[in-house]
Amino acid sequence: MITLQSSDKDVFEIEQSILIQSGTIKNMVEDDFTFIPLPSVDTETLIKIIEYMKKHADKTDSKEKNIKEFDKDFMKKTLNELFALVFAANYLHISSLLELLYPSIADRIKDKITEAIRQIFSIRCDFTPEEERRIIMDNKWAHEGTEIEGTLD
Amino acid sequence: MEAFHHAPISFHFPYSFPIPTPTTNFLGTITTPNSSSINGINTWMDSRIWSRLPHRLIDRIIAFLPPPAFFRARAVCKRFYGLLYSSHFLELYLQVSPQRHWFIFFKQRLPRNNIYKNNSTNLGSSVEGYMFDPDNLSWYRLSFALIPQGFSPVSSSGGLICFVSDESGSKNILLCNPLVGSIIPLPPTLRPRLFPSIGLTITNSSIDLAVAGDDLISPYAVKNLTTESFHIDGNGFYSIWGTTSTLPRLCSFESGKMVHVQGRFYCMNFSPFSVLSYDIGTNNWCKIQAPMRRFLRSPSLVEGNGKLVLVAAVEKSKLNVPRSLRLWALQDCGTMWVEIERMPQQLYLQFAELENGQGFNCVGHGEYVVIMIKNNSDKALLFDFCKKRWLWIPPCPFVGNSNNNNNIDYGGSSNNCCGEFGGGELHGFGYDPRLAAPIGALLDQLTLPFQSFN
Numbered sequence: 001m002i003t004l005q006s007s008d009k010d011v012f013e014i015e016q017s018i019l020i021q022s023g024t025i026k027n028m029v030e031d032d033f034t035f036i037p038l039p040s041v042d043t044e045t046l047i048k049i050i051e052y053m054k055k056h057a058d059k060t061d062s063k064e065k066n067i068k069e070f071d072k073d074f075m076k077k078t079l080n081e082l083f084a085l086v087f088a089a090n091y092l093h094i095s096s097l098l099e100l101l102y103p104s105i106a107d108r109i110k111d112k113i114t115e116a117i118r119q120i121f122s123i124r125c126d127f128t129p130e131e132e133r134r135i136i137m138d139n140k141w142a143h144e145g146t147e148i149e150g151t152l153d
Numbered sequence: 154m155e156a157f158h159h160a161p162i163s164f165h166f167p168y169s170f171p172i173p174t175p176t177t178n179f180l181g182t183i184t185t186p187n188s189s190s191i192n193g194i195n196t197w198m199d200s201r202i203w204s205r206l207p208h209r210l211i212d213r214i215i216a217f218l219p220p221p222a223f224f225r226a227r228a229v230c231k232r233f234y235g236l237l238y239s240s241h242f243l244e245l246y247l248q249v250s251p252q253r254h255w256f257i258f259f260k261q262r263l264p265r266n267n268i269y270k271n272n273s274t275n276l277g278s279s280v281e282g283y284m285f286d287p288d289n290l291s292w293y294r295l296s297f298a299l300i301p302q303g304f305s306p307v308s309s310s311g312g313l314i315c316f317v318s319d320e321s322g323s324k325n326i327l328l329c330n331p332l333v334g335s336i337i338p339l340p341p342t343l344r345p346r347l348f349p350s351i352g353l354t355i356t357n358s359s360i361d362l363a364v365a366g367d368d369l370i371s372p373y374a375v376k377n378l379t380t381e382s383f384h385i386d387g388n389g390f391y392s393i394w395g396t397t398s399t400l401p402r403l404c405s406f407e408s409g410k411m412v413h414v415q416g417r418f419y420c421m422n423f424s425p426f427s428v429l430s431y432d433i434g435t436n437n438w439c440k441i442q443a444p445m446r447r448f449l450r451s452p453s454l455v456e457g458n459g460k461l462v463l464v465a466a467v468e469k470s471k472l473n474v475p476r477s478l479r480l481w482a483l484q485d486c487g488t489m490w491v492e493i494e495r496m497p498q499q500l501y502l503q504f505a506e507l508e509n510g511q512g513f514n515c516v517g518h519g520e521y522v523v524i525m526i527k528n529n530s531d532k533a534l535l536f537d538f539c540k541k542r543w544l545w546i547p548p549c550p551f552v553g554n555s556n557n558n559n560n561i562d563y564g565g566s567s568n569n570c571c572g573e574f575g576g577g578e579l580h581g582f583g584y585d586p587r588l589a590a591p592i593g594a595l596l597d598q599l600t601l602p603f604q605s606f607n
Contacts, residue, residue, distance in 0.1 A: 086210055098213075102249070106217035114228045121211060123230050135228045141284075141293050142224035 003035045004050075006043040014050060018057040022049075023093030041088045048074075048081070049088055052097055075104040079120060079153050082108070116150050212236065216246045219253065219286070220332055220586040221293060237333065243589045247357065250587070254519030256285040257295070257314065258581030259306050260552065282306070282314070282331060283549045283579065284586065287521045287535055290544070294551045295331040310413065311355030312587025313337075315362075321347045321369060326362070328355075328596070332586055337596050342381050343394045345369040352411030352418030352431065357591045359386035361433050363418050364394075366406045377404050382436060385595055393599075398436040404429055410582075412454045412517075414461045414483075419454050426452055428463070430487070444481045444490040445469075455517025456583065457482065458538055463490065464515040464522060466505075477501055480522070480536075494536070500543055507532050518583025527578060552579065 020026040089097040227234045236242040280297040304316040318325040326339040352363040366377035384392040411418040418431040428441040452465035461483040478496040520538040531548035
């Protein structure tokens with residue numbers, strides 16, 4: 001059993017066999033660590049990560065359909081939560097979770113207007129209004145005919 | 154940009170940012186944020202996490218955006234704008250971006266009796282393509298302004314669209330990626346032809362093209378005699394119109410289209426109906442009998458989930474078989490067909506009434522088949538192999554209003570259309586919109602002398 005500690009100082013005891021899905025944890029376990037502090041992952045996110053790893057630890061064929069359903073439901077979270085998961089899964093090197101997250105997030109943001117995307121990624125616009133107008137003109141086709149929305153979730 | 158507030162509590166609730174008036178008209182309708190979120194609890198985004206999301210991760214998310222979203226995202230900031238030109242990003246994109254089973258349609262050009270109006274009336278109206286996304290039932294208008302006059306679109310593969318010169322003689326060929334505006338010319342074919350049938354298949358590391366039939370045996374006589382093929386691949390094998398092969402006798406290529414399935418090109422042969430099959434590897438043609446060939450009407454060939462599928466209306470007037478529209482798949486043996494789907498009878502009655510014996514065209518891509526009624530105002534069907542679902546497609550909003558760019562009504566209901574499929578009937582092919590086609594680099598090595606088409 002390995003003990004994980006979140007940034008909020010909550011501890012979780014989990015079987016080693018489940019945790020090795022995380023490349024980072026696997027390396028530390030191989031170096032004989034049994035207590036692993038994770039200062040970049042808060043409790044709430046860590047709980048979800050553990051839930052994911054538990055579900056994916058048992059990969060027998062009969063469970064495959066269940067796993068797919070689980071993955072689909074697992075992605076039904078706010079963008080906030082998904083970003084926190086991306087960050088944690090990247091730090092923990094859980095590639096299967098990352099490969100699930102990237103297209104799911106892309107799917108969530110694909111219909112959003114430019115300004116919403118800036119807010120979501122915390123990006124400052126470095127175009128002048130004229131430049132921005134020009135870019136929109138050049139790619140006019142992408143703006144025609146679609147319902148675009150401005151929520152940030 | 155407004156500063157974000159940091160809240161000491163967690164942030165689970167959806168947050169709607171009240172967007173100020175839109176800056177441009179091009180963005181279409183903007184749905185108002187969910188009213189419950191405006192009045193309800195506001196949460197504050199934790200910008201600590203979000204601003205820490207490294208570029209590398211953001212890029213991976215962007216690589217999964219469908220092309221319209223990607224091109225809209227280019228206006229976000231200079232870094233996003235430049236991703237299209239970043240070889241590092243494109244490499245990532247080519248690795249992870251999924252295949253999209255979309256379509257592209259073009260207005261049917263003038264009939265093939267070679268009567269060309271003086272192009273002064275067409276000045277300024279360059280070729281337009283109408284891209285269709287069957288997942289979301291949405292249409293986009295793509296401009297092909299860089300394609301010179303005198304070329305028509307004939308096929309598409311690997312994200313590129315193939316244009317062939319209209320004029321009879323040796324044929325000039327252009328491969329175009331409309332999303333980035335690139336054009337790659339191919340060396341012209343060798344034998345003079347009128348309107349040959351073209352087969353094209355492009356992968357990340359190879360290209361195969363076959364040009365068949367309509368040999369000009371004299372300036373005014375045409376016969377289906379030979380096929381020329383073009384091949385280049387990353388392993389260094391190439392064949393530039395070097396191989397020709399003879400066609401089976403008495404074949405007709407009326408549809409002009411060849412469909413690629415697993416290393417072969419197929420096209421429909423008329424009177425009597427049969428299917429011609431061209432093996433790309435061995436450059437050989439053979440004929441395949443069509444199922445129920447005496448009772449078919451309007452047959453078309455499409456690629457469906459890796460198999461060759463024949464779509465046709467069946468009319469068996471003598472026997473007690475109801476009229477229907479059926480789909481058959483060619484089995485692996487290469488000669489037997491199995492019926493895999495039939496249009497539900499209720500729907501077929503509707504369809505037959507609209508179609509009225511005029512015939513229909515079909516195009517397929519992946520799990521989707523689009524059936525377009527000829528000469529009809531605005532009706533086309535979409536069939537999804539996986540979901541076994543038939544849907545009427547909302548008409549293309551850009552057709553029928555081509556001179557009136559600002560007045561496009563998208564409407565809510567597809568029954569209340571002002572766009573048209575017909576009157577300028579649409580024809581098209583499966584199209585997978587890609588940001589980049591690696592085959593371009595291989596073709597650049599051909600180093601053709603510069604050709605001006607004006």
